Amino acid sequence: MCPLPRPLPVLVMLLSVLAVLPGVSHAARATRLPVVVTFSILGDLVQQVGGEHTAIRVLVGPDTDAHTYEPIPADGVALTHAAVLFELGLGFEPWLEALYRAARTTAQRVVATQGLSGLLRVPGGLAERPGDTDPHVWHDVAYVVQMVQVIRDALKRYDAPHAAAYEANAARYLDSLQQLDTWVQQHVATLPAGRRKLVTAHDTFGYFARRYGFEVLGTVLESFTTEAADPSGAALARLVDTIKATGVPAIFAENIQHPRRLQHVAASAGVTLAPALYTDALGRPGSAGAHYLAMMRHNVTTIVQALQP
Numbered sequence: 001m002c003p004l005p006r007p008l009p010v011l012v013m014l015l016s017v018l019a020v021l022p023g024v025s026h027a028a029r030a031t032r033l034p035v036v037v038t039f040s041i042l043g044d045l046v047q048q049v050g051g052e053h054t055a056i057r058v059l060v061g062p063d064t065d066a067h068t069y070e071p072i073p074a075d076g077v078a079l080t081h082a083a084v085l086f087e088l089g090l091g092f093e094p095w096l097e098a099l100y101r102a103a104r105t106t107a108q109r110v111v112a113t114q115g116l117s118g119l120l121r122v123p124g125g126l127a128e129r130p131g132d133t134d135p136h137v138w139h140d141v142a143y144v145v146q147m148v149q150v151i152r153d154a155l156k157r158y159d160a161p162h163a164a165a166y167e168a169n170a171a172r173y174l175d176s177l178q179q180l181d182t183w184v185q186q187h188v189a190t191l192p193a194g195r196r197k198l199v200t201a202h203d204t205f206g207y208f209a210r211r212y213g214f215e216v217l218g219t220v221l222e223s224f225t226t227e228a229a230d231p232s233g234a235a236l237a238r239l240v241d242t243i244k245a246t247g248v249p250a251i252f253a254e255n256i257q258h259p260r261r262l263q264h265v266a267a268s269a270g271v272t273l274a275p276a277l278y279t280d281a282l283g284r285p286g287s288a289g290a291h292y293l294a295m296m297r298h299n300v301t302t303i304v305q306a307l308q309p
Contacts, residue, residue, distance in 0.1 A: 031053075032052070032053055032054055032055040033050070033053060033054045033055065033083055033084065033155070033158065033159045033162075034054075034055050034057075034081055034082050034083050034084075035050060035054045035055065035056045035057070035082060035083065035084045035085075035086065036056075036057050036058075036059065036078050036079055036082040036084070036085045036086070036107065037056055037057070037058050037059070037085075037086045037087075038058075038059050038060060038066065038085075038086065038087045038088060038092075038093045038096060039058065039059065039060040039064075039066040039069075039088065039092075039093070039280070039281065040058055040060060040061055040062050040064070040281045040282040041138050041280075041281065041282055041292055041295070042086055042087075042088055042112055042138075042147075043056060043058035043086075043282075044282060044291045044292045045112070045144065045147060045148055045151055045173075045292060046086050046151055046155075048148070048169065048170075048173040048292075049148060049151045049152050049155060049166055049169050049170045049173060050151075050155055050166065050169070051165060051166075051169050052165075053155075053159065053162040053165055053166070054155070054159075057078040057082070059071070059075050059078070060281065061281075062281055062282045062283055062284045062285075062287075062290075063255050063256060063281055063282075063283060063284055064256065064281055065256040065257070065280060065281065066092060066093060066280055066281065067092075067094075067280065069093075069095060070095065071095055071098075071099045075099060075103075076099065076102060076103040079099065079100065079103035079105045079107060080103045080104065080105050081105075082105060082107040083107060083108065083158060083159075084107055084108050084110060084154065084155075084158050085100070085105070085107040085108065085109050085110065086110050086112055086151065086154070087109065087110070087111055087112065088111070088112055088113055088135060088137075089111035089112065089113045089114070089135075090113055090119070090133045090134075090135035090137070091132060091133065091135060092135035108154075108158055110150065110151070110154040111150075112147045112150050112151060113135075113137060113143075113147065113150075114150055115146065115150065116137060116143055116146060116147075119133045119134065119137070120133065120134040120206050120207065120210070121133060121134070122134055134203070134206050134207070136204045136205070136206065136207055136279075136280070137207055138207075138292070139204065139205055139206075139207045139208035139296075139299075140207035140208060140210070140211045141177055141180055141181040141184060141211075141296065142181060142211065143207065144177055144292070145174060145177050145178070145181075148170055148173060148174055148177065149170070149174075151170070152166055152167065152169075152170035176293060177293075180293055180296055180297070183297070183300075184212060184296065184300050185212065187300050187301070187304055188212045188213060188214075188300065188304065190304060190308075191303075191304045191307055191308060192309065193213065195249075195307045195308070195309065196212075196213055196214040196215060196307065197214065197215050197216075197217045197246060197248050197307070198214050198215070198216050198217060198252065198303070199216075199217050199218050199219065199220075199239070199242075199243060199248060199251035199252065199265075200216070200219055200220075200251070200252045200253075200254065200277070200279070201219060201220050201221060201252075201253060201254045201257050201259075201261065201262060201279075202219050202220070202221040202254070202257075202279075203216065203219045203221075204254070204279045204280060205279075208299075217242055217243070217246060217248060218238075218239045218242050218243075219239075220236070220239065220261045220262060220265060221261075231261070236261075236264070236265060236268075239265060240265060240268045240269045243265070243269040243271060244269055244270070248269075248271060248307075249271055249272060249306065249307060250266075250271055250272040250273070250274040250306035250307060251265060251266055251269075251271060251272075251273060251274065252273075252274050252276070252277050252302070252303070252306070253273060253274070253275070253276040253277070254276055254277055254278075254279040254280075255276045255277070255278050255279065255281060255283055255289065256279060256280050256281050259273065259276065272306065274302055274303075274306035275302050275306075277298075277299045277302060277303070278295040278298060278299060282295055283295070
């Protein structure tokens, strides 16, 4: 990991960055709550609630893997002058503690997953530490509803003059999430139960599988993170045997990883490599996964179409 900047260079860099920001007046920036969010999916949720009253900086952007992210000097700049920091928690951002300390920021930390119950534990063989929790909660829309409520309450607390706007924004978005959850369940219902089996790059769909009635048969990386070592030939052979034995017609790549391992497994098993799913990050602007609602619809549509008889 690159060394983080000392406080004085951080301030100098910040002033340089602000001086060249296009199309945003100093007055407009001053009236918005400066917020830092750790990664793109959470950033979209904060943006939906914060709207025009927040100036949001997302550290880990679209199509970028938060598991293996290495902070850059500009991240320290943003944190130094943030009022609020939204993070997922659950060990998803292992680099955040060092960054937060180095930035010497006074930003209020908000863990978006606080209060969630029924979280999945990482099996002992896959856990980096005993008791590790699967952090990929956003694939269950019901958990996202609770996260949005945490975001709403935090913004109201730290920016009380705009509390009514945050309340209204959250209400609209929560309604959209409820509609999304209903749509997912209805769309999944068109897929025979015996076909609801997933093989992906890393173990990111546990919450999705539990809520929407799928089984995760296996993953190329036998890990809940993407930091695991390359799988052995024996492990890949076992996965290929599982795919053949269960008759799974397709396996799924991810937007945050090169699909070469999946290509090998798909070819060996004689199955289709389906279009990439958005797993740990949104897609870039204009893509099918540019925001959370679109990401979920893309994933569900892709999964259901690929697994149909």
